[in-house]
Amino acid sequence: MGYSNITIPDGGKITVNDDNSLSVPDNPVVPYIEGDGIGIDVSPVMIKVVDAAIEKAYSGQRKIAWMEVYAGEKATAVYDQDTWLPDETLQAFKEFAVGIKGPLTTPVGGGIRSLNVALRQELDLYVCQRPVRWFEGVPSPLINPGDVDMVIYRENSEDIYAGVEWRAGSPEAEKVIRFLKDEMGVDKIRFETMCGIGIKPVSEEGTKRLVRRALQYAVDNDRESVTLVHKGNIMKYTEGAFKDWGYELARQEFGAEPFNGGPWMSFKNPLTDRQIIVKDVIADAMLQQILLRPAEYDVVATLNLNGDYISDALAAEVGGIGIAPGANLSDKVAIFEATHGTAPKYAGKDMVNPGSIILSAEMMLRHMGWLEAADLIIKGVDGAIAAKTVTYDFERLMEGATLLSSSEFGEAVISKM
Numbered sequence: 001m002g003y004s005n006i007t008i009p010d011g012g013k014i015t016v017n018d019d020n021s022l023s024v025p026d027n028p029v030v031p032y033i034e035g036d037g038i039g040i041d042v043s044p045v046m047i048k049v050v051d052a053a054i055e056k057a058y059s060g061q062r063k064i065a066w067m068e069v070y071a072g073e074k075a076t077a078v079y080d081q082d083t084w085l086p087d088e089t090l091q092a093f094k095e096f097a098v099g100i101k102g103p104l105t106t107p108v109g110g111g112i113r114s115l116n117v118a119l120r121q122e123l124d125l126y127v128c129q130r131p132v133r134w135f136e137g138v139p140s141p142l143i144n145p146g147d148v149d150m151v152i153y154r155e156n157s158e159d160i161y162a163g164v165e166w167r168a169g170s171p172e173a174e175k176v177i178r179f180l181k182d183e184m185g186v187d188k189i190r191f192e193t194m195c196g197i198g199i200k201p202v203s204e205e206g207t208k209r210l211v212r213r214a215l216q217y218a219v220d221n222d223r224e225s226v227t228l229v230h231k232g233n234i235m236k237y238t239e240g241a242f243k244d245w246g247y248e249l250a251r252q253e254f255g256a257e258p259f260n261g262g263p264w265m266s267f268k269n270p271l272t273d274r275q276i277i278v279k280d281v282i283a284d285a286m287l288q289q290i291l292l293r294p295a296e297y298d299v300v301a302t303l304n305l306n307g308d309y310i311s312d313a314l315a316a317e318v319g320g321i322g323i324a325p326g327a328n329l330s331d332k333v334a335i336f337e338a339t340h341g342t343a344p345k346y347a348g349k350d351m352v353n354p355g356s357i358i359l360s361a362e363m364m365l366r367h368m369g370w371l372e373a374a375d376l377i378i379k380g381v382d383g384a385i386a387a388k389t390v391t392y393d394f395e396r397l398m399e400g401a402t403l404l405s406s407s408e409f410g411e412a413v414i415s416k417m
């Protein structure tokens with residue numbers, strides 16, 4: 001297909017094989033969205049760091065051909081004022097299979113729906129994978145931050161993020177309330193007038209495909225446990241069903257059996273012969289468990305909203321959302337992105353931590369199989385933090401640290417590769 005506002009650079013195309021593995025040329029075209037707000041501060045730094053790591057690892061044999069695609073405020077300038085997520089941006093991510101994005105703004109209470117969520121829905125990026133680990137020297141409120149080493153698998157296509165909701169007082173909200181009362185016998189809506197309504201779809205298929213990916217990750221990476229996090233005591237048929245379907249999938253597809261009489265289960269990792277425990281925790285208890293006993297949690301599989309909350313809470317334990325990376329994955333397309341948002345008060349100030357999108361790019365390189373370049377990024381980030389040359393978010397919590405701008409932090413990472 002031809003593109004109207006996207007310029008395709010010279011380069012090859014990453015292709016996805018039938019078994020979902022990738023064939024990656026030495027000069028792949030990689031689409032990226034710069035992002036709103038602090039996107040302008042962190043995305044160019046990320047590109048510089050990635051280019052330097054690839055150059056150092058492969059001495060010019062490999063290079064990414066970056067291709068800018070548009071979403072958010074920049075799309076409204078490039079296309080027209082009502083185009084926030086052009087079709088050709090979606091098409092580019094589908095065609096080139098691996099991409100990365102900066103954060104995009106979502107207004108609260110009205111206005112456009114989340115473009116981040118729309119991208120995930122349109123491309124069916126049903127896994128939000130967010131690894132959370134501590135880098136030596138990073139300031140943390142925990143006594144033993146090294147105990148935090150978890151990988152969140154957040155369901156990314158369902159739950160209340162589906163955006164099925166109606167404003168209080170609208171004819172639609174009133175119609176739904178009438179239907180619930182008159183036809184479903186619901187008498188538990190406390191105030192029927194001026195009452196907003198939201199719908200929370202959670203399906204067996206959506207749950208099982210997410211839990212399958214989480215369990216497979218645990219197998220492939222020799223992890224000890226997968227914890228299903230839910231609020232199934234209250235939301236029995238959505239969050240409770242997520243837990244039940246999760247255990248069922250573990251039994252059906254991974255041969256899990258009750259552990260110590262259940263309800264927890266376990267199965268033997270076929271690659272290592274070690275046991276993997278599948279357990280569940282109610283979401284509110286999980287938020288205190290990850291503070292008090294983080295060593296007991298490993299891979300976490302959860303619903304969309306829980307995963308959003310847990311991502312930021314866990315990030316805070318290991319330095320904050322300035323250093324929390326992530327990936328949105330379908331079986332065919334992968335878009336990497338920081339956990340944080342557009343932090344508008346810092347936009348354009350060259351101040352914020354680019355670590356989150358740099359480490360998202362590190363995940364992207366690993367996904368592409370460019371492990372040497374990925375390792376160099378980790379080495380660079382490790383080195384810059386160990387030298388206490390950091391951005392404001394770390395500097396304000398570290399003794400004797402040197403305050404760097406976003407772009408200077410990028411240079412510091414490169415210098416330590």
Ligand SMILES: NC(=O)C1=CN([C@@H]2O[C@H](COP(=O)(O)OP(=O)(O)OC[C@H]3O[C@@H](n4cnc5c(N)ncnc54)[C@H](OP(=O)(O)O)[C@@H]3O)[C@@H](O)[C@H]2O)C=CC1
Pocket residue numbers: 038102103104105106107116320321322323337338339340341342343344352353354355356393
């Ligand atoms: N995937 C996405 O694109 C996401 C988009 N958003 C959107 O972003 C907008 C702003 O959301 P908001 O709730 O303020 O959340 P943000 O994540 O944008 O910012 C909240 C706070 O987190 C800290 N922070 C964020 N990023 C960094 C960074 N790179 N380095 C250092 N500190 C950082 C800052 O804290 P402090 O001031 O204490 O230093 C900042 O004030 C909203 O429109 C929201 O919808 C939100 C999350 C994800």
Ligand SMILES: O=C(O)CCC(=O)C(=O)O
Pocket residue numbers: 104105106114115116117308311339341
């Ligand atoms: O889409 C948004 O604006 C927020 C999304 C978010 O918080 C997240 O994905 O972690």
Ligand SMILES: [Mg+2]
Pocket residue numbers: 308309311312339
């Ligand atoms: Mg979030």
